[in-house]
Amino acid sequence: MKQRTLFSILCFVLISFGAASVSAQTCTKDKGTFRSNSNYDVNRRLILSSLPSNVTAQEGLYYNGSIGQEPNRVYAVGMCIPGSTSEDCSDCIKKASDEFLKNCPNQTEAYSWPGDPTLCYVRYSNTSFSGSADLDPRSLLTNTEDINSNLTEFTTIWEGLMARMTGTVSTAKSTPSSSDNHYTADSAALTPIRNIYALMQCTPDLSSRDCKNCLRQSANDYQSCCGQRQGGVVMRPSCFLRWDLYTYSNAFDDITVASPPPEPLVTVP
Template sequence: MKQRSLLSILCFILLASGVASVSAQTCIENRKYFTPNGTYDSNRRLILSSLPNNTASRDGFYYGSIGEEQDRVYALGMCIPKSTPSDCSNCIKGAAGWLIQDCVNQTDAYYWALDPTLCLVRYSNISFSGSAAFWEIEPQYLVLNTATIASNLTEFKTIWEDLTSRTITAASAARSTPSSSDNHYRVDFANLTKFQNIYALMQCTPDISSDECNNCLQRGVLEYQSCCGNNTGGYVMRPICFFRWQLFTFSKAFHNITLATTPPLSPPPLQRPVVASQPPSADNRDKKRDNSSGKISMKTILAIVVVGIVILIIISGILARRFARKEKPYQEVELNQTGITSVRSLQYKFKTIETATNNFSERLGHGGSGHVFKGRLPDGKEIAVKRLSEKTEQSKKEFKNEVVLVAKLQHRNLVRLLGFSVKGEEKIIVYEYLPNRSLDYILFDPTKQGELDWKKRYKIIGGTARGILYLHQDSQPTIIHRDLKAGNILLDAHMNPKVADFGTARIFGMDQSVAITANAAGTPIYGTRRILDEI
């Protein structure tokens, strides 16, 4: 905190700690339900599996249906304009997978996925093309950054309101391509300070009218303002429209717009006027002496101010590095960092977890920080529960690190966080249940080894690499895992790998590629020889 206190003197925006999240389920509960593994479920899975290719190959928008009568399923897929076919397909595939997992028997559901680009997947048992029914524009899902803006708030709100107003106008305007994702879409930015921009993205489904799009986006902006006007970013999603703003670029949406250039740090030097030489009179000599002394005084003052500012910046930087090294043996991810949002996370009561795990009776495995148990929630969903056994300050940091990081991440090759629980010294993390457990369990089990043919091994290697590549290149912010090993690669029912255990992960700045680690982290036998020699 001392580091932030020093740097806040020079910053326009002060990030204040705090946790806030308002979220809603995207599985619609006010319609009828279907029977799992029945005809409707089969049709749902079939049309969702075809969405990635259909959407990516048809200008980023696809709407279709499959089945007959009461088992008919309507589905929509949409990516933002100029997404690459690969990014669009991967995004649609990930969103569809989430809906199949989360919405176990709801006939209506939708989800806006944020990575590797922005996309929408929606399905229903009734046709919804061109529809903006009442339930579709009511608040459904709102997520906000936990950091707040604590200085120059009035100026910030003026700039923010102007940006959102003109973005709504541009996004809701109809274009000549009503069946393309380019219809009802806009990205824009505004200068907040010399070194900071505000970025905004708005999109409606292209099949609704301009008035319906404008109404939906206006509601989203007003709802965000009413609950979270002082926060440093967030988004509001509905089945027909999406609004997001941040202090950094996101979803690969700003690559093709011209960003503001950084103005010069100091004005160009003024040129002295050329005066014809003439013999000065006595009065002129006196005036010249007076003017010269005035000029010298002004130069001295300017020099002192400039030198003072430079010295202040240097001292702040030195002290910041000093406190960072002394107080933090590794950079923990705190709840008030820009870009860290509480996404799809839920704090469970400890009693609920006890009941779900039958008082922690079915153990799946254990690691250096605790044990993992199998459980079942009241709605029938199977879960994996990590119960931390250590009570040290380091374990508390790792718990917070993991909860915040995994809640932020969305990728099919990263384990998904369902929630957490804290009661006294008890710290619980709830994950999706993966029936094939970890890779090391299969590798070192004589009876399971035979299941890993080369096709499955290649699939596990590729999926793990994609998950790590996402952390290093596409995640906002960049994350280094620091404990990648077979025990931290979990496998689902189809042997798809998911990277887990982010307790010792480290966050990097957007342009940072190197960091100094005072203490070694992770499992010793998986570290490099140079690190092992220092332990």
């Protein structure tokens, strides 16, 4: 697969007492560029400025729209994770849209998964991408701290959680109007006082097969490079994966963590 030339704005800030901000924008250069104040530039500004209200009008569900005529037509999508308030969703979409104008000044395609104040998704392009399972370009962010417990045991629990969640997300009803379509947040107990928290989402226009493949690839990529780290994010144009050792993105308010298995009994002679 041809490697894309990327201009990525990456920021991964982890604060020990539980607050976190994750933001990544990827502006693709090999899809072409446009001139400032051109028809495409005007259309991009128009559709991005209307995106927050259009997404919140859909109650944060997947919004897919376009504006203009070919070859200056701009396609854009946006959505927020289930449970987001209208205010948080609008703020998240607006933040991503504003940063596109600043950080992607003349790229005809870009995507973003901002994580603050909630998790949302925004993408625009000069070609329609509805139903397209796009794995590239990929952004991978990781915590700088290593796992300080039994890595073998941790890996077993982590891989089990990833497999369970991938199955849950990919088998969800494939309709963009479904509030929980291709989305899940879950957790697994490491110890009586420490848990893994993970979130997965695909764009609702993907088939179950494409969603599963996208998330499996993201989990494999993370495990291959950074399996010893204490948290991380893998972002693609079509899917998102994040896990950490604390809650984030207001995604875990209703999550009940199962108790870890009991320690084996030791016979004392």
